[in-house]
Amino acid sequence: MPRKKRTQRIAILLLAPSLILFIVFGIVPMLGAVYLSLVNWNGIGHQTFVGLSNWVQFVKDSSAWHSILLTFEVMILTWVIQTPLSLMVGIYLAGKQRHRSWMGVIYFLPLLFSSVAVGLLWSYILDPNFGLVNTLLNAIHLKFLAANWLGSTRPGLVLWTLVAIVSWQYIPFHSLLYQAGRKQIADSLYEAARIDGVTFWKEFWFITLPQLKYTVVTSTVLMLTGSLTFFDLIYILTDGGPNEETNVLAVNMYNTAFNKSMIGYGSVFAVVIAIIGIILSIVMTKFTGFRKLESQSEGV
Amino acid sequence: MLRKTIVTTLGIIWAIVSLYPILYMVFESLRTQETYITGLPWLPPAHPYLGNFQDVLAQGFVGYFVNSAIVAIISIVMILVFSLFAAYAIVRLDGWFSSRAFTLFLAGLAIPIQAAIIPLYILIDKMGFYDTLWAIILPSVAFALPLSILILVNFIRDVPKELYEAMSIDGVGTFGLLFRLVLPLSRPAMMAVGIYNFVQIWNNFLFPLVLTSNPKLQTLPLALQHFEGQYTMNVPAIMAAVILSAVPLIIAYIIGRKQLLAGMTAGFSR
Known part of the structure; x- marks a missing residue:
């Protein structure tokens, strides 16, 4: 019995630093957001408890609903664009030909830059006057295709531009996952299929894709939760504009809380982000056995 | 064909x-x-x-670089030490406390940084950390811990029981096992955790944006953004600054591409 007690005490000692830091800077702020969503506060003056009135305001706020819909739209669009491309690139890179590993050196280069760096780079590439894309289009006499990529009022254009930039930044990461997954599939599976003369597409549908099931799930979870929290890139590129066209939840929250100094109302956005995030992870866990996956992923 | x-x-x-x-x-x-x-x-x-690079370096870039390096290094050391301790306790010192703690960390994986940033700003301010590098370091460590612990737990679980038993028979205690068995064996996982978090923290923008305001304390991503505001028309200089901000990762890519990429997907691949 005393031995067990001693073990317990050492466990508490070893876990203490992590627990304290995580509770103070992770759990407490999360609960704090729930509390702050119930007060009116400009960050300096008096806090007044207002109950659910921020929430009522949120439900009536068309800009808030727009942000929610937009966030889901971004989630779906980025998934639909990135998943097939990442799969293709990953499978391509897993091939044994030597030149493919050299391609890999190039393909993963975007991973070396922060979202801020990627945002700045693309804002200059897409600059309406001096940017690479428009100058190039002018030079090859396709001037009618040139556009104000990040400021246009043409519906959907800015959103699609953002989705394209997001894909450029993150497809390398997801193809890295798919490459690793594809490399784990036993060659024997393919050899048997090849003896039977199976076509490339059948091989993909009946061997590769089912074997990559867990990778698809991991990549999907990361894409969905990732796009729920897109902030850096959008903040740098459009700051939610033009006309709120890219005003996703995270950006709307930041501007509401820190630029309009509506700490309480901004916290409603924060809680909504957290709720969507938690629902997403519960759904993914339930329907896909992500937990099983977690126990399967052994470190690197 | x-x-x-x-x-x-x-x-x-x-x-x-x-x-x-x-x-x-x-x-x-x-x-x-x-x-x-x-x-x-x-x-x-x-x-x-090459003048743009000189100009950027003359604009206090080295200072921002040093800020980023301080934040990243202190954070990584704290993350590695604390998550190793915690993972070891969760795997080896089984009991109600460790298992509850582990559940809490697993639940914490679902908390997005964005959702906690407003109260975090108030908390950091109240604690007197606002406008210090600690304002970035402490939350960075806190939000890195759940995933880091999960990766290390999965890794340490695979250490064969016989190894612990063999050393225990020789009279090695709980801490001896941690430092002489688990630590050396977990090096690859620690490496991955370190690399993964380095990339995340080096590139983090939200924490410095919200939790500091002193220009002297800017880390690179925030400095880049300010730089853009100041030199809007000097695109060559901004591009030079962007390249310089990625230098550590570019160097890592050149000397240890495989390890860097494996670290970036730490815990997600396989």
């Missing part, structure tokens, strides 16, 4: 898509401000000019 040609062509197209924007950035960073407007942007400059 036809299929091979198509696949190779697509492979090359994707290489151009990945590489060309980065090449463009390098071209621009080597132009003078005048040739940025008059030159052909899709070609490398006829007379490469």
Whole structure:
């Protein structure tokens, strides 16, 4: 019995630093957001408890609903664009030909830059006057295709531009996952299929894709939760504009809380982000056995 | 044969898509401000000019670089030490406390940083950390812990029981096992955790944006953003700054690409 007690005490000692830091800077702020969503506060003056009135305001706020819909739209669009491309690139890179590993050196280069760096780079590439894309289009006499990529009022254009930039930044990461997954599939599976003369597409549908099931799930979870929290890139590129066209939840929250100094109302956005995030992870866990996956992923 | 040609062509197209924007950035960073407007942007400059890099370095860039390095290094050390301790306790010192703690960390994986940033700002301010590098370090460590612990727990679980038993018989205690058995064996996982978090923290923008305001304390991503505001028209200088901000990762990519990439997907691949 005393031995067990001693073990317990050492466990508490070893876990203490992590627990304290995580509770103070992770759990407490999360609960704090729930509390702050119930007060009116400009960050300096008096806090007044207002109950659910921020929430009522949120439900009536068309800009808030727009942000929610937009966030889901971004989630779906980025998934639909990135998943097939990442799969293709990953499978391509897993091939044994030597030149493919050299391609890999190039393909993963975007991973070396922060979202801020990627945002700045693309804002200059897409600059309406001096940017690479428009100058190039002018030079090859396709001037009618040139556009104000990040400021246009043409519906959907800015959103699609953002989705394209997001894909450029993150497809390398997801193809890295798919490459690793594809490399784990036993060659024997393919050899048997090849003896039977199976076509490339059948091989993909009946061997590769089912074997990559867990990778698809991991990549999907990361894409969905990732796009729920897109902030850096959008903040740098459009700051939610033009006309709120890219005003996703995270950006709307930041501007509401820190630029309009509506700490309480901004916290409603924060809680909504957290709720969507938690629902997403519960759904993914339930329907896909992500937990099983977690126990399967052994470190690197 | 036809299929091979198509696949190779697509492979090359994707290489151009990945590489060309980065090449463009390098071209621009080597132009003078005048040739940025008059030159052909899709070609490398006829007379490469290194002055932009000098200008950026003269604008206090080294200081921002040092800030980023301090934040990253202190955070990584704290993350590695604390998550190793915690993972060891969770795997080896089973009991209600460790298992509850583990559940809490697993639940914490679902908390997005964005959702906690407003109260975090108030908390950091109340604690007197606002506008210090600790304001960035402490939350960075806190939000890195759940995933780091999960990765290390999965790894330490695979250490065969016999190894512990053999050492216990020789009279090695709980801490001896931690430092003489688990620590050396977990090196690859620790490496991955370190790399993964380095990349995350080096590139983090939200924490410095919200939790500091002193220009002298800016880390690189925030400095880049301010730089853009100040030198809007000096695109070559901004491109040079962007390239310089990625130098540690570029160097890591050149000397240890495999390890860097494995670290970036730590815990997600397999």
